[in-house]
Amino acid sequence: MLQAAALLALGMAVGIAIHETRAPTLPWVGSWSAESLASRHLEGLVEVSLEDATALWREGRALFLDARDTGSYRAGHLPGAMNIPPEEAEAAGEEVKVLVEAGLEPIAYCDGVDCPLSPELARRLQAQGVRSVKVLVNGWSRWRGAGLPTEGR
Amino acid sequence: MGKPNPLAWLGSPTVSAIFRLFLGAIFLYAGLVKGLDPPGFAQAIYNYRILPGWLINPMAILMPWIEVVVGVSLLLGVWVPGGSLLASGLLAVFAAALGLNMARGLDIGCGCFSTASTGPGNTLWYLVRDLGLLAMALQVLFCDRQLGSFRRLLQRTSKR
Numbered sequence: 001m002l003q004a005a006a007l008l009a010l011g012m013a014v015g016i017a018i019h020e021t022r023a024p025t026l027p028w029v030g031s032w033s034a035e036s037l038a039s040r041h042l043e044g045l046v047e048v049s050l051e052d053a054t055a056l057w058r059e060g061r062a063l064f065l066d067a068r069d070t071g072s073y074r075a076g077h078l079p080g081a082m083n084i085p086p087e088e089a090e091a092a093g094e095e096v097k098v099l100v101e102a103g104l105e106p107i108a109y110c111d112g113v114d115c116p117l118s119p120e121l122a123r124r125l126q127a128q129g130v131r132s133v134k135v136l137v138n139g140w141s142r143w144r145g146a147g148l149p150t151e152g153r
Numbered sequence: 154m155g156k157p158n159p160l161a162w163l164g165s166p167t168v169s170a171i172f173r174l175f176l177g178a179i180f181l182y183a184g185l186v187k188g189l190d191p192p193g194f195a196q197a198i199y200n201y202r203i204l205p206g207w208l209i210n211p212m213a214i215l216m217p218w219i220e221v222v223v224g225v226s227l228l229l230g231v232w233v234p235g236g237s238l239l240a241s242g243l244l245a246v247f248a249a250a251l252g253l254n255m256a257r258g259l260d261i262g263c264g265c266f267s268t269a270s271t272g273p274g275n276t277l278w279y280l281v282r283d284l285g286l287l288a289m290a291l292q293v294l295f296c297d298r299q300l301g302s303f304r305r306l307l308q309r310t311s312k313r
Contacts, residue, residue, distance in 0.1 A: 011218045014222060015216075026192050026214060
């Protein structure tokens, strides 16, 4: 018991020491409310409004990128959407670039105001050279909420 | 004479040594991966939707290094009762969290061996894996006899 407590204290001491000596990446006190999460996720990224996304889709210029898992994608997705979970961004990068060069506007989306998947997908695609990718926050719910058509089962 | 118990090997110190080294390596690796990406790990903890917001960051900062210390303790065979007790405690807590999320039907990435919060939740598999590790940690806790440990090595060399 005593050894376990000592190891626990040692681990915490190591954690504190490492955290204080490294360049800070995480504050001791963080805000995890939905609003602060959403704004943190979008830092450095461009958000696209539902109106603009809908307009682009009607013009046939939207390339929707569904960042959710395959199961959710199959159950339903935005029309013409590609399924690219963030860890597959590297593999899909070339294909997306080709489509963008053909004139399509890449728009990443997922589900939920504080969902981190589409921002992460957007960042990874940007690292692959797709500079123009934007994020439709809470895309899945808002698209359906607006009564717009979807594909899938 | 009673019949020899075919399962007696389960309690053998050799098995303990094997489990101890295996668990030590796992905890060390898992701890380091998470310790090097506090924001990613914090996001993974958040996704479990269990802890209150103010507890998430401290846990993301400290827990990986507790795992590292446990891993080193088990690998070296130093303070094994404490290390295996703490390992068992951690694994039990993780199992409870996984079980809770299975019951809630939450679909999240594990956050165990990477800080990626993405990917489909395969919660049942993670839970089974965790319980397996917990069983190993308990075996070490109750059956370990310091085979192949650092302390034994020190004792042997100092006796010559």
